[in-house]
Amino acid sequence: MMMGKDDLGLSLSLSSSSSSSSPNNHLPLQLNLTIPSSSSASSPSPPLPSHQKTQWSDLLVHSEIGRVLDLDVCGAAADPRPPSLHRGIDVNQEPPGAGERDSEEDAGASSPNSTLSSVSGKRAERSYHLGVDEHDPDRDCSRWVSDEEDGEGSPRKKLRLSKDQAAILEESFKEHNTLNPKQKLALVKRLNLRPRQVEVWFQNRRARTKLKQTEVDCEFLKRCCETLTEENRRLQKEVQELRALKVSPQLYMHMTPPTTLTMCPSCQRVSNSATTTASTPSPATDTPHPMSQHHRFIHHRPIPLRPCLNMPLQRS
DNA sequence: ATCGATGACCTCCTTACATCA
DNA sequence: ACTGATGTAAGGAGGTCATCG
Structure with a gap:
């Protein structure tokens, strides 16, 4: 849809991808709008897979109005908190043995769809991941909580990634917002995290990017609607004047x-x-x-x- | 060639926890 | 100390796709 000011018979649909937003997603609009130096109007956000791309961003960012709205989604989605708020304590350090085990397992799955037949089902696999660390000394204060434990009423624990881990993940996400097994394995080794943690981080990061994009799209649509309303008002006035001319x-x-x-x-x-x-x-x-x-x-x-x-x- | 089972990985929604004002 | 808001790690459901027998 090429939306331009010249199209006067306009109908503006506001049905964006935000319709699927969770009711919990009541984030205020936190736009990071920048004026692009060139007319490329390309979003610096990392490329999404083709089936994931937000249509509005693709279609509208090239429009005349959209040029004023270059989107810094990727940057805006970075952790907005000051660095001092990060503790800098890597609470996710797992024992070297556990890391090796995960790495080996992931290496086994690094070729797509080559799997460990001993564990059937993704749920079982995740439980396996969660439950293998029974000798972990940090278990009581970290995320190493099995589903069984969770079922016993003990609340699941969640601790934040360290500043360095988050930065490295962010850096990696800017290069590619999805991970192939090789990239995931490299991050697992580099960050000393479980593959599932890296996987979840990228999933959540993609979700945050999409949410930001949706917010920006909505803001753009609002501006577009305002512009078109104003144009429509002006044209209606002219129509009235022309009609008056016709009458008299x-x-x-x-x-x-x-x-x-x-x-x-x-x-x-x-x-x-x-x-x-x-x-x-x-x-x-x-x-x-x-x-x-x-x-x-x-x-x-x-x-x-x-x-x-x-x-x-x-x-x- | 076709089909069902399986696993990996994804999105979407939700929950639980950490942190801050 | 308490509390509500916010950000985020993680779980679960359900979908798609590739592979294998």
Whole structure:
């Protein structure tokens, strides 16, 4: 959908991807709008898989209005808290043995769909991941809680990733917002996290990016709607004036040009009346057109007129 | 060639926890 | 100390896709 100011028969649909937002997603609009230095209007947010891309961002960011709304979604989604708020204590350090085990397992699954047949089902696999660390000394104060424990009523524990871990993950996300098994394994080793943690982080990060994008899209649509409403209001006013001219042409004869637009009676196009004073005879033909004096119009754009306005105006 | 089972991975929604004002 | 708001790690449901027998 090419949305432009020239399209006057507009209907604006506000059904964006935000319809699927959770009711919990009541984030205020936190837009990070920047004026792009070039007209590329490309979002710095990492490329989403084609089936995940937000349609509005693709379609509207290239529009005329959209140029003022370059989106810094990726940056905006970074942890907004000051660095001091991060403890800097890596509470996710798992024993070297556990890390190796995870890495080995992930290495086994690094080729797509090659699996460990001993564990059936993803739920079982995750329980396996959660439950393997029974000798972990940090278990009581970390996330190493099995489903069984959770079922016993002990609340699941969740601790934040360290500042460095988050930064590395963020850096990786900027390069590619989805992970192949090799990349995941590399991050697992580098961050000393479980594969599931890296996986979840990327899932949540993608969700945050999408949420931000949705917010930006909504904001853009609001602005677009405001612009179109204003244009519509202006055009309605002009329509009223043109109708008034049609009703009382004698009155028009004694009037100064009403507004910014004037309609050519022969071709029924409208142009800026301020420019019609530049008297340039129609170069299209040497034979004098009956309405030749009206062809001083400069046709900037065709404007579809309502049927009731399609009859030529009697100006002289 | 077709089909069902299986696993990996995804989105979406939700919950639980940590942190801050 | 308490509390509500907010951010985020993680769980679960359900979907798609590739692979295998």
